[in-house]
Amino acid sequence: MTPLAPASVHLATPGGYLLVLAVTLPVLGVLAMMVVAPRHARQVSLVTMAAGLVTALAIVVELIRTGSALTYIVGGWLPPLGIALRADGLSATMIAVTAVVITATALFARDLYALAPKTQDGRAPTTFWALLLAIWSALNAVFVGEDLFNLYVALELLTFAAVPLVCLDGRAETVAAALRYLMFALLGSLLYLLGTGLIYGSYGTLDIQTLSHLSEGGPALWVALALMIVGLLAKAALFPLHLWLPPAHAGAPAAASAVLSALVIKAPVFLILRLVLDIAPPQAAILAGQILAVLGASSILFCSVMALRQARLKLMIAYSTVAQIGYLFIVFPLAAGNEAQPPWETIAWTGGALQLVSHALAKAAMFLAAGVIAEAFGHDRIADLGGFGRVLPISAAAFGLAGLSLMGIPPSGGFIAKCLLLTAAVLNGHPWLAATILAGGLLAAGYVFRVVDRALATPAIALVAQKPIPRRLELVALVLALAAVLLGFVPLEPFGFLQLGRSGAMTAVTP
């Protein structure tokens, strides 16, 4: 066993308490819901959302102002014994996107539940709000966590909040989908936990910052990282382990699908990024990067084709999620840095992070638009949706704009992301990855146009909405889709922001 690191690499920063707020505010909201009457759950959570949005904004502002990562040492106990919370540029970006998507989803759900009075006084709405806040807290905990075991607990909290969301309507098929999801997620977290145990046994610390200063990795580290990454892949639904995702995300209520697809699967992806870039020794990182890229590329190709073949709109969007997640994994070989240029200064890193953000916005918009469509017509069979653009023009526009970002058509966030990835693939000499990115874009165009074509079609019998849809409901999806597109107009802004706290992590040498 290697002795413990002599001193901590963490120094608490003044703005660190914001990270504690980001994690605890939603929990306070859930606790408040337990106290007040169920019918007030919505108000409580909307107030919490506002506070959480302000906190997320404050974290971003503080990060830009100080130019370095925010750190908070819980209870004043320094790692390796204590736990540190830390937010660098990427964490802050994810916290901000999470706040935006969750708030938008809440605005959507608020109107959707107002739409159907029969669900107004049931258990489902109250549970929905509590679970939504719980997911938010768990996501923030994952994004700021520095301790591998602490991250395990955060991941489990995320699973426990996400699984019941899948089967909120209580139908047998969604319960089965939730169970399948739970099986994959539990297996994933137990493999992750085993890796954590091996790392603790070898190095006596679980702090990511301390572990990133490891001089050499032994076989125990390799095995531990392999176990952890495979476990996280099951949670992130990469290609061979994606079987649980389409039924779970397609079966969940629209607002839940948006959060699950846009945010929940990003948490394990984020952790894989941290493991590979921060902890893995260079050789292991290269090997892991190659394997992840192959899986990511097969994910893009296979699941895009599956998405093309789906008859139901929500299933199609769910398969598209698996395909788009693939792009995040081909980042690894492309962002392989060298001595002169660490991974987070490469354009592939920026591209990957942009893909994380733009996919979150676009996918949430798509699921919300699909939710409006399903709500209006009572079904989501693509073939029977001819001419829905006339009935729901705003939703059709939101779907199309979000599709622009998924396809990677300029001007959109997805275009910049894929353009950066493509450039990196060509520059670094990975022609097959470049070809995959292009093919994935074409396939995405295929499945998005299938729906857009239905929206613009002129059916023999005009579609009629079964119930009126308030305009605000549609506008939420449109705003998210517009945000995904507008992301394309701030191309180089994240470039510096994403590196905040990154380079500092490597130069901060233990005294």
Add this chain to the structure above:
Amino acid sequence: MSLASLDSATLFGLTGAALAGIGLFIVIAHAGLLRRIVGFNILGAGIFLVFGAAARRGAAAGFSGDPVPQAMVITGIVVAFSATALAVALLQRLFDLTGRESLDAPAAGDKQQAEP
């Protein structure tokens, strides 16, 4: 590592690894969800034993054992208990709704009668 150096911590570690292997096999090989949930618990128990072995080996500070992994095991047991509770509740609901206790619908028909 030679056989002579097989102290109790190593033995615990190996036992934990064996338990984890058994649990993993049950989780992957069995279709019945109740068995899988039990498999998850066996897998978890094996992993906790590995943590225990790490605690015995990590007596760097002069204690007979390192307290940190023990604290983690306790947390882990709580988490595993919650996971089991959630899984059993969902399974109960699935059984109430459909009368089956596995995810593949028709193939498990004969197994249902074999189990209570």
